Amino acid sequence: MPTGRETIVVIGAGIVGVSTAYFTAKKLAAEYPAEKRPRVVLVEQCEPGCSASGKSGGFLARHWSDGTDTEQLAQFSYDLHAKLAQEHNGPERWGYRPLNTFCAEIDRIPVMPAKQHKAVHQRTEAESVVTSIEVIAPRSHSTSSMATVEYSGTSTPTLLLDTDDSQQTSTHGSIAVPEVGSVKEVAPEAVPWLKTDLVNKLRQVGDTTSTAQVDPLKLTRSLLVEAKTFGLESVRGKVIDVADTGYRPPFIELSIDSKHPYRLSEAEQANVLDIVDPINAERIDVKSKKLGTNKPYIVLLDQGRDIPADKIVVACGAWANSCLRWEAFRDVSASQIPIQGLRVHYLLAKPKEQIPAQAVFAEINGTVYSGEDAIEIYPRPDGSVFICGEALDDPEMPPHNPFEPVYSKRATGRLKQIVNDVSSALSFDMIQYGLACHLPVHAKGIPVISKVPSSKGLYIAAGHGCWGILNGPATGLAVSELLVDGDCSSLDLSDFRLDRWY
Secondary structure, three states, X not given: OOXXXXXXXXXXXXXXXXXXXXXXXXXXXXXXXXXXXXXXXXXXXXXXXXOHHHOXXXXXXXXXXXXXXXXXXXXXXXXXXXXXXXXXXXXXXXXXXXXXXXXXXXXXXXXXXXXXXXXXXXXXXXXXXXXXXXXXXXXXXXXXXXXXEEEEOOOEEEEEEEOOOOOOOOOOOEEEOOOHHHOEEEOHHHOOOOOHHHEEEEEEEXXXXXXXEOOHHHHHHHHHHHHHOOOOEEEEOOEEEEEEOOOOOOOOOOOOOOOOOOOOOHXXXXXXXXXXXXXXXXXXXXXXXXXXXXXXXXXXXXXXXXXXXXXXXXXXXXXXXXXXXXXXXXXXXXXXXXXXXXXXXXXXXXXOOOOOOEEXXXXXXXXXXXXXXXXXXXXXXXXXXXXXXXXXXXXXOXXXXXXXXXXXXXXXXXXXXXXXXXXXXXXHHHEEEEEEEEEEEEOOOOOEEEEOOOOOOEEEEEOOHHHHHHHHHHHHHHHHHHHHHOOOOXXXXXXXXXXXXX
């Protein structure tokens, strides 16, 4: 690849990475003529939106983060979603639309005996594929009582009073509803596609002025298409290292006689740190690559390819801490990016009749299952319905390949049973398939949107939890300003700096 112009590399083509690439390419196109414009290169191992950015509900809420560290980010990004939809025909291209949002409390679901259920609704393994979402958000800093929406199990809200901010460091937090008066109890018939005789209580927690939705996969890929019109380059490949051309590993003198049989020869010493490409088994001489470029960094990809770069953004979601293994990120500690994957499950259904624009967070008590169950239901403009639930609570390192099957048969079956029980419109025969993915969660519940301190041009934007789709565009805009202007003028990013906690 040519190296004359400044080169910006964005690693990861989820909503955060694509938004960063889009706004950066757009900003550069407005400020530079084509022949002098810095290059923007997007690197993705699999496909755009192949993990959480393509397998989530796409729910947007303007005020559900009020009173938390992400309040400004959420409100700004909610408005930015509307602006992008207006600019690029979002309603048609990625299903953007405002919608009404409800919280339903459902008690004592009658479940048919297991043997009868198995005989009537036996399904194949291929049909048993799923994502559930657990809210990862901080508690409010305020010590005054305020109504909040607590998500139990998955992300279904229950109203309570928040008087304790001691859970700031907890992964499982709560989302504040700004005005108690905005939450009103309504008749179960307001959502007729639920089994209204089972609804114990129904509250409206959002309307078309404060909640909306998108199809996240279509949004991510549409923004990528738009970014390419501004000159974005995209590369498919796995990053195996990011070399720092100005870094020389310290020389360690061995107290072994030069004639000792285990002492390496000079030729062997020169090659001992070289990287071997697993595909072609060709030796990649990192030392010569460093000497062969005037760029501060080299992004090394599989199959021996490399991209000399001036600035690099790590935006690979649940895989963000992969950068800890890369040479250029040697000063970043694991405690600064404690991001792991929360395995979540979902179903996609196709009811016979289209369901209106009503998102439902349903909490089910008194079932035959242990504890409580909670699901989210998002009807989409194309007639499909996205349902998520059954988060597996312990964050974990995701598989190296995002396409690897990660779903739980037990979680999938349980989610299908619950959906069948709460809505006659979403019975077993309406469910087309299910999938699973890893949601990128930060141990503190706060995303990282920051330059790596003391680096020449390294940035990290990851750990957005269940609000990645909502906050992705604003994050991308903020990072584009850091990259091009050196500072973010649209948002205050002090709460998201890399060294905030450690």
